[in-house]
Amino acid sequence: xxAYNDLGYRALFxxxxxxxxxxxxxxxxxxxxxxxxxxxxxxDPVYVGDGPAARQNDIVWRVxxxxxxxxxxxxxxxxxxVDRWMALRMQSYVGLLCQKLVKQHAVSxxxxxxxxxxxxLYNGVPEWNASRNLSELLMEAPAELLPFQPSQRYLLIxxxxxxxxxxxxxxTLLALLFRMELSGAPAVRDKVLPALVTWFAxxxxxxxxxxxEVWLECLAKRRGEPASFTFDSAKEFADMGRKYxxxxxxxxxxxxxxxxxxGREEGRTEGQLSALRGVLTHLLCKxxxxxxxxxxxxIGQATAxxxxxxxxxxxxxxxxxxxxxxxxxxxxxxxx
Numbered sequence: 001x002x003a004y005n006d007l008g009y010r011a012l013f014x015x016x017x018x019x020x021x022x023x024x025x026x027x028x029x030x031x032x033x034x035x036x037x038x039x040x041x042x043x044d045p046v047y048v049g050d051g052p053a054a055r056q057n058d059i060v061w062r063v064x065x066x067x068x069x070x071x072x073x074x075x076x077x078x079x080x081x082v083d084r085w086m087a088l089r090m091q092s093y094v095g096l097l098c099q100k101l102v103k104q105h106a107v108s109x110x111x112x113x114x115x116x117x118x119x120x121l122y123n124g125v126p127e128w129n130a131s132r133n134l135s136e137l138l139m140e141a142p143a144e145l146l147p148f149q150p151s152q153r154y155l156l157i158x159x160x161x162x163x164x165x166x167x168x169x170x171x172t173l174l175a176l177l178f179r180m181e182l183s184g185a186p187a188v189r190d191k192v193l194p195a196l197v198t199w200f201a202x203x204x205x206x207x208x209x210x211x212x213e214v215w216l217e218c219l220a221k222r223r224g225e226p227a228s229f230t231f232d233s234a235k236e237f238a239d240m241g242r243k244y245x246x247x248x249x250x251x252x253x254x255x256x257x258x259x260x261x262x263g264r265e266e267g268r269t270e271g272q273l274s275a276l277r278g279v280l281t282h283l284l285c286k287x288x289x290x291x292x293x294x295x296x297x298x299i300g301q302a303t304a305x306x307x308x309x310x311x312x313x314x315x316x317x318x319x320x321x322x323x324x325x326x327x328x329x330x331x332x333x334x335x336x
Contacts, residue, residue, distance in 0.1 A: 008218030009078040011211040016040035021174040039064040087134040090118040091152035118154035276307040
């Protein structure tokens with residue numbers, strides 16, 4: 001599940017308009033209101049420390065605030081499960097980001113580090129009960145040592161516990177997608193899908209549309225349905241809505257209680273691999289046309305880690321060679 005969760009949300013929040021909607025509509029902050037999209041700039045989320053290993057958090061954006069060179073860095077982390085040590089992870093991410101800015105001489109002229117907003121988007125069912133401040137994870141220190149103890153907070157957006165009425169009144173694309181994930185089959189079929197069709201009819205954006213397709217695909221994979229979603233036509237999208245609703249109703253009836261515990265575990269593992277292969281194949285075919293046989297074979301034999309890595313690359317790679325990296329394929333793609 002984490003693989004589909006990350007891929008779907010990475011695809012969405014690769015777009016500045018989605019990041020702006022998140023911080024203006026779903027956080028209490030006002031400083032991002034009326035900020036132009038051109039002020040949102042993606043930053044490299046890979047931080048290389050003193051050792052050879054690179055660490056990466058999910059998404060990093062830099063936002064220019066005001067006329068002066070004041071930048072706020074937004075660190076986005078996507079979670080489908082509760083992580084007790086999230087505050088510690090965020091402290092590591094913030095520290096690595098700041099170290100990178102210093103090494104790249106990217107700090108402001110007074111040699112001061114920029115402000116950072118660590119933001120966690122959580123869509124799991126259990127209520128988030130992890131501490132949101134690193135200081136709460138530390139043993140009680142002697143009074144003389146208190147000034148030297150670390151403190152790192154992060155902001156949590158708990159998607160499952162967003163106000164339903166407020167979501168329905170919110171006409172943004174992100175609110176529609178949150179409703180898609182939180183609603184039952186009848187509401188998705190009768191309200192959310194028609195609203196989504198109308199939204200893209202009024203604001204056609206090919207790149208964002210493709211990312212929403214990826215998100216919808218990953219949503220289905222997380223829930224066990226190997227479905228494929230496209231916006232090729234209103235009719236096809238309506239058909240997709242009917243299939244989505246039928247699947248959702250059946251899934252609610254079936255549940256996860258079939259078979260033995262071992263069988264369920266094996267099914268989940270194989271299901272994750274199958275779903276990842278399906279998502280990657282769908283992405284590559286959408287971007288590059290029919291896949292050559294060597295590419296299809298490599299996807300069929302890959303591990304979950306390889307598939308997830310290639311899925312991430314496929315979002316903006318210029319060709320198949322760039323997707324598979326060192327395992328580049330010389331065979332050209334076929335016709336779409």
